[in-house]
Amino acid sequence: MGYEFTTEDVRYLSDAAAELSEVDRLELSPSTHLADIGRVRARFGDRSGALVETVLLRRRADGKLAGRHWLLTDDALQQATPTVVARHRATRLVDRDVHDVTCSVGADLSALVGVARVVLGSDLDPVRTAMAARNVPGATVIRADALMPCSRGTVVLADPARRSGGKRRHDPAALMPPLPNLLDVYAGRDIAVKCAPGLDYDKLAWDGEVEIVSLSGGVREACLWSRGLAGSGVRRRATVLDADGGGWEITDAEPDDIPEREPGEWIVDPDGAVVRAGLVRHYAARHGLWQLDPRIAYLTGDTVPDGVRGFRILVQLKYSEKALKQELARLDCGVAEILVRGVDVDPAVLRPRLKLRGNRSLSVVLTRVGRTPTAFVCEPGARA
Template sequence: MDQGELDALLTSEGLALLDALDPVETTADVARAVSRLRAEGHSPDLVSAVVGQSRLRLRAEAKFGPFASRMLFTRAGVEQATRMAVAAHHAARFRRAGIGRVADLGCGIGGDALAFAGSGLDVLAVDADPVTAALAAYNLRPFGDAVEVRSARAEEVDLAGWDAVWLDPARRTAGHSETRRVAPSDYSPSLDWAHELGERMPVGMKLGPAHDREAIPDGVEAQWVSVDGSTVEVVLWSGALAREGVGRAALVIRGEASHELTSAGDTEDEPVRELGAFLHEPEGAVIRARLVGEVARSLEAGPVAPGIAYLTGDAAVTTPFVTSFRVRETLPADAKALAKALRARGIGTLEIKKRGVDIDPALFRKKLNLRGDESATLFVTRIGGKRTAILADRV
C-alpha cells in the first residue's frame, strides 16, 4: 500500500466502501470487484486499497479471528504480526511483572499493542514506516488516550517514563508486500543496541524461532513458542520480565489451551532406545529450547537415534509437549517396496513425517501410488545408521 492508497482509504467514503464490500477471495472475485467499483466512479487508488484490504482481512482471520474484520493491514504486516493468542501471553507477562506502561518498538500493524492495551497497559506504539504506523493508529483507535502511536526509528524514542519495552526488530527488508529476510547483523534496530537496552530496563524481544542460540546473551530467559504445531518465535526476556531460575522455556499453545515447560538451562538427553510400542514427536518449541530430555523422562522414553528428536518407549502415556503415536510396524524404506506394503494394507491416506533423511514428503507420496480406505502415519528416519520407515497411528 502506498501513501495515495492510504489517503484514499482513510476517509469516511473509503472505510464505508470497504465494510460494504462482499468478501474477495479468488482472482475472479478481485476482477469483478474492481470492475464494479471502477464503473461506479471510484478512483483507482481507492479501488486498489479497498479490494486489497478485503483480501488481507480474510488472510488475517487466522491470526486475529473476528477482530480482523475491523482492522487494516499491509501484506507484510499480516505475515509478520503476532497471533492474538500469543500476544495475550506476552501481555499477561507484562502484567505479572507489575508493568503499567510499555513502549512497543517496531509495532507493525499493532498486533501486540492491541493485547497490551486490552490488558489495561498504557502503550506507546512506534514503527519506522509512516504507512504502517498509520494503520496501527487506526487499529488501536478504540483504546483512545491509553495508546499513543508514532512513526519513528526505535533508537530515536525517548523512553523516559516508560516501565518496559516490547521490541520486534525488523528482520526483513522494508516494504509493504514482497520482502526478504536479512542477516541478524542487518536487523533494525541492531541486536547490539537491543541487548544493551535489555541491560538497562525490562525488555521482551521477539525473534525468529531459528535465531542462533549462541547469540543469546547470558542472564536472559529464552522462551520458544509453538502454536497449533508450528514454532512461531523465540522471545528473549530481560530484567523484571525474566523469571527467576528460568533460562529456557517452551510454550505450547493448541486451540485455547496452553502449557509451558521451563528449566534453568538446556536439559540432558536420555539414552537412545530400541523402537518400542509408542513413538512421540516433540513440539518444535521443546526441540528449539533443548528440553527434549525433560519430556523424554516424563514419558519413560528415549530418542530412536542420536540427534533424532523422535522419542520411543512402551509406556502408554503422553503429554501436551508431544504428539504421540502407537507403532504398528517397521516397513522397507525403499519407495517401491513400501508402496507394495501399503497397498497390501489398504492404506490410501498417509501422513508422512521425516527427520534425519533427505526426502520431500510430497514427492515421496507420489511414488507410493496409495490406494485404499485405511489411513496411517509414516515416519521416515534413520535408526542405527539406516533409513527406516515406521508405520503408526495417532493416539
Template structure:
C-alpha cells in the same frame, strides 16, 4: 503499501466500501469485485486498495479474529504480526511485572499493541516507517490510552517507561518493491532495526523488557541473562521471545510454551539451551512421540524424554520412544505397527497388501523427499496410516504407525 494507496484508503468513502463489501470474494471473482466497486463509485486506485485490504482482512482473521474486521494491513505487516493469543501472552508478561507505562518499539501494524492497549497499559507505539505508523494509528484508534509516533527506536527516551517491547525489523524493503511484500532478510543482527544489542540493552536498571525474535534465532546470539521462550501455536513454531529485567522469571533461563485449543502448556528449565542435556538412546519401543517444535528448538527433547520415562531412537534425532502409551500435550504420539527397511519397493508391496491409499509421511534424520517418495509407492486402497522415515540407531528405517 505506497503512501498514495494509504491516502486512498483513509477516506470516509473507502471505509464505507470496506464495510459494504466485507464479504466480497476477491480471490474467486476478482473481475466482478472490481466491477462492483467501480459501480459503487470507486476510482481505480481506491478499488485496488480496497480489494487488497479485503483480501488481507480475510487472511488476518486466522491470526487476529474479529479485530481484523476493522484493521488495515500491509502484506509484510500481516506476515510479521503476532497471533492474538501470543500477543495476549506478551501483555500478561508485562502485567505480571507490574508495568504501567509501556512502549512498543517497532510496533508494525500494531498487533501486539492492540493486546497491550486492551490490557490497559499507558501505551506508546513507535514505528520508523511513515505508512506503517499511520496504519497503526488507525488500528489503535479505539483505545484512548494508546498513542502512535513515527520515530527511530533509538531516538525514544526510554527513561519515561517501566516496560519496553521490541520487535526488531529483520527484513529490508527491496528497491522498487510493491505490495507483494518484496523484502530481503537481514542476516546480521547489527543491521536489524533496532539492532539486537540495542534491544537487549533496553533492560538497564531492571526495566521489564520483551524482545520478539524469529524462532530460528541462533542460540549463541541470545543474551547470557534473562529468559528465552520458544512459542508454538497449534503445532507451528512462531517465535522466540527474550524476557529481561523485571519481565524475566527468577530461576528460568529457557522455556517452551505450547498453545493449543485445549489451553497453554509450558516446560521451563534453569539452564540455557546451550547447556541442555539429551536423553539416552535405546531400543525402539511400541510407541513413538514427536515433540512439539517449540520443545525441539528450545532443546527440551531430553527433558521430555525423561519426563515420559522414554529414550531417543537415535542420537540427535527428535523421536522419543516408550514401551507404554503415554499422554502429553508436548508431543504427537504414534503406535508402531511394523518396522521395515527404508526401501520403496518393499514398502510398495506392504502398503498394497494392507490396501493403504492415504499415507501421511513424516521424516526426520533421513534424506528423502516425501512428495517424490510417495509417488514411488503407487498408493491404492481405502485404508490410511502414517509412515515414519527415520533412523533407529544408525539404520534407516520406515515405521508403519497409527496416530494415538
C-alpha cells in the same frame, strides 16, 4: 507489491465504515475481480484502491487478528503477531509500563491495553503510526526511531522487521532495525524482542530467556526476554498454544533425565516449539518417554501424552526402499503418511515409488537409530 497507503488514505479510511462495508459485500475473487474493481472505481473514484486493499487485507487477517476493524499494509499483516500469541506475551507484562518501539499497525499494542499499566507505541513509518493510533485508541502512539530511546522506566517491546517487499531477511544485522544495534541501545533495560524462530540465538550470546512459541501446531516465533523478565532459572522455554488461547509450557528448569531403552509401543513427534527450544529430553522426562536416538527428536514410550498424536508401532525394520515396499505390501497398505527425520529421504519422491495398492492407511516413520537407517510402520493418528 500491495497498495501503497498514504497518511491521507488512513484519514479517509478511519471514517469510511460504510464505504468499506459496501466494498466488502463484493466477491473480489479472481473470477470477479475486474468487474468488481470497475464497480468500486465507478462508485468511489480515486479512493477505490485504498478501499479494496483494506477489504482484502482484513479478509486475510481473519483468524490471525481479532476483529474486523484493522487498518493494515501488506507487509505489516505478514509480520503482525497473531492475537492469541500477542495476548500470551502480554500476560508476562501485567501492570508494567510498556513501550513497543516498533509498534507497526498495533497488533501487540492491542493485546497490551487493559493488561499493562501504560501502553506506548512508536514507529518510524508515518503510515503505520497513523494506522496504529486508529486501530488501538487505548494506546499512546508517536512517531520515533526505535534506535533513539524516547521513554524511561518502561519495558521495551520490539519486533524488528524481517520482511521488505514480501521478502524475508534472515541475517540479524539486516533486520530493521538491526538486532545487534537494538540490543546495544537498550542494554540494561527490561526488553522483550520478537524474532524469527530459526535465528541462531547462541551467536547472540543472549543471557536471558529464549521462548519459542507455536500456535495450532506451527512454530510462529521466538521471543528474547531479558534477565529481568525471564523466568527464574530459565534459559529456554517452549510455549504451545491452541487457537482458543489455551496451551502449556515447558522450560529447561525441569528435569531432563530419561532412560536409554529399546523402542516402546508408541512413537511421539514433539511439537515444533519443543524441538526448536532444545527441550525434547525435558518433554520426554515430564511424560515418561525416551528417545529413539539421542540425536533425533522422535520420542517413544508405552503411553502417549494427553492430546498428542501418537504412532503405534507395528513393524520395525532396517530401512531400504525395497524392504519397506515389501512390508507395506504385506500389510495391505494403500495410503502411507511418511515422516522423516535424520535420514536423507524425500517423502514426495519415495511415495510413488512404493507403488501402494492395498486398502489400509498406515504411517511410516523414517529415522536413524545409532548409525542404522530405520523404518517404523505404524498405525496412524492413534491415541493411547
